[in-house]
Amino acid sequence: MTEATLYERLGGEAAITATVGMFYDRIMSDESLNPFFADLDMDKQINKQIAFMTMAFGGPHDYTGEDMRTAHARLLSRGLAVEHFQAVANHLQATLETLSVPSDLIEEVMRIVGSTKAEVLNE
Numbered sequence: 183m184t185e186a187t188l189y190e191r192l193g194g195e196a197a198i199t200a201t202v203g204m205f206y207d208r209i210m211s212d213e214s215l216n217p218f219f220a221d222l223d224m225d226k227q228i229n230k231q232i233a234f235m236t237m238a239f240g241g242p243h244d245y246t247g248e249d250m251r252t253a254h255a256r257l258l259s260r261g262l263a264v265e266h267f268q269a270v271a272n273h274l275q276a277t278l279e280t281l282s283v284p285s286d287l288i289e290e291v292m293r294i295v296g297s298t299k300a301e302v303l304n305e
């Protein structure tokens with residue numbers, strides 16, 4: 183028997199879609215973060231993030247976006263730093279807690295998202 187992927191254990195497409203929508207609502211209400219997203223088409227951004235997380239959590243992905251280093255490189259000159267990464271991660275964790283996702287699954291998600299830190303910050 184193969185173990186269910188994290189994507190499946192989180193609840194699949196519907197759960198990821200709901201999570202990412204709430205996650206960006208939180209980000210866009212946070213004045214320390216929303217300037218970074220000011221000129222983006224947020225529907226497109228949300229769909230890219232759904233595809234990325236689907237892939238990162240082992241789901242049937244079709245992510246064709248940029249790698250994390252390239253996608254965030256241009257934000258460094260606009261001040262992107264570790265406190266922003268931490269704030270984004272905290273919003274994802276709070277979203278999952280609000281949705282009553284079990285804490286062991288939240289830990290798995292946060293480990294995977296945390297593993298992108300050096301790339302996002304171009305370290």
Ligand code: HEM
Nearest residue numbers: 215218219230231234247248253266267270271295298302
């Ligand atoms: C926490 C881990 C993060 C992940 C997994 C992540 C994921 C992504 C993904 C999948 C994209 C789409 C790439 C593409 O356009 O092809 C993206 C773009 C973007 N991310 Fe992140 N991100 C993270 C952290 C951050 C942080 C901390 C910020 C700033 C506060 C940020 C701001 C942006 C912006 C503004 C874009 C659009 C860039 C552009 O189109 O020019 N991200 N991110």
